[in-house]
Amino acid sequence: MIALVDMDGTGRLSLQEFRLLWNKIKQWQGIFRHYSSDQAGIINSYEMRNAINDAGFRLNNQLYDIITMRYANEGMNIDFDSFISCLVRLEAMFRAFQAFDQDGTIRLSVLEWLQLTMYA
Amino acid sequence: MIALVDMDGTGRLSLQEFRLLWNKIKQWQGIFRHYSSDQAGIINSYEMRNAINDAGFRLNNQLYDIITMRYANEGMNIDFDSFISCLVRLEAMFRAFQAFDQDGTIRLSVLEWLQLTMYA
Numbered sequence: 001m002i003a004l005v006d007m008d009g010t011g012r013l014s015l016q017e018f019r020l021l022w023n024k025i026k027q028w029q030g031i032f033r034h035y036s037s038d039q040a041g042i043i044n045s046y047e048m049r050n051a052i053n054d055a056g057f058r059l060n061n062q063l064y065d066i067i068t069m070r071y072a073n074e075g076m077n078i079d080f081d082s083f084i085s086c087l088v089r090l091e092a093m094f095r096a097f098q099a100f101d102q103d104g105t106i107r108l109s110v111l112e113w114l115q116l117t118m119y120a
Numbered sequence: 121m122i123a124l125v126d127m128d129g130t131g132r133l134s135l136q137e138f139r140l141l142w143n144k145i146k147q148w149q150g151i152f153r154h155y156s157s158d159q160a161g162i163i164n165s166y167e168m169r170n171a172i173n174d175a176g177f178r179l180n181n182q183l184y185d186i187i188t189m190r191y192a193n194e195g196m197n198i199d200f201d202s203f204i205s206c207l208v209r210l211e212a213m214f215r216a217f218q219a220f221d222q223d224g225t226i227r228l229s230v231l232e233w234l235q236l237t238m239y240a
Binding site: 025059064066067069070086088090092093094096097101104105106107108109110111113114115116117118119 | 154182189190192213214217225233
């Protein structure tokens with residue numbers, strides 16, 4: 001999780017990075033609580049879509065399927081830890097994209113690609 | 121680990137995918153044994169560079185530093201599990217790059233970027 005928000009690549013979290021992450025996690029916790037109120041600490045994959053939307057991410061169906069496959073258990077439910085892992089990763093990957101974004105797309109050499117994907 | 125070699129995105133490993141992974145792991149195990157012969161089941165970060173080279177990957181210094189930061193312990197040593205995790209990820213990320221490679225670089229939209237990075 002540290003690797004995902006360690007934007008200056010020091011291997012440590014600065015106080016600023018920690019505060020940013022903490023505020024996001026508090027916000028995501030509120031969203032999770034809203035959707036998990038009918039069950040004990042889990043949300044289903046349909047609620048997961050709404051929760052991701054509420055967190056401000058606009059994804060397509062293929063991405064929702066990928067996320068469900070990666071983060072849900074056999075019963076298609078997502079627990080709090082998996083939910084937070086997913087959103088930390090989404091946030092980090094969106095930020096990484098923005099850092100390289102030129103015109104809505106990014107162009108990467110193989111070494112840039114590996115630098116972005118081997119640490120995360 | 122399954123996510124990293126599940127190239128058809130089914131969430132399962134086909135027999136073919138499993139065989140490919142297994143053969144790679146056996147090859148990497150031999151490389152690890154070669155460098156860990158002087159210690160008990162670990163290699164240091166310098167041996168890690170040579171091991172990655174022997175596995176056929178050509179990286180730059182920045183990437184070796186990233187990999188050490190991500191996979192080595194406090195003593196700058198890498199155990200067998202971390203070594204295999206690292207090489208499985210390197211292999212998967214190289215293959216993902218090749219699938220999009222046009223002219224030595226890849227161009228990705230934000231949704232393509234997320235599809236590649238959220239599952240791995």
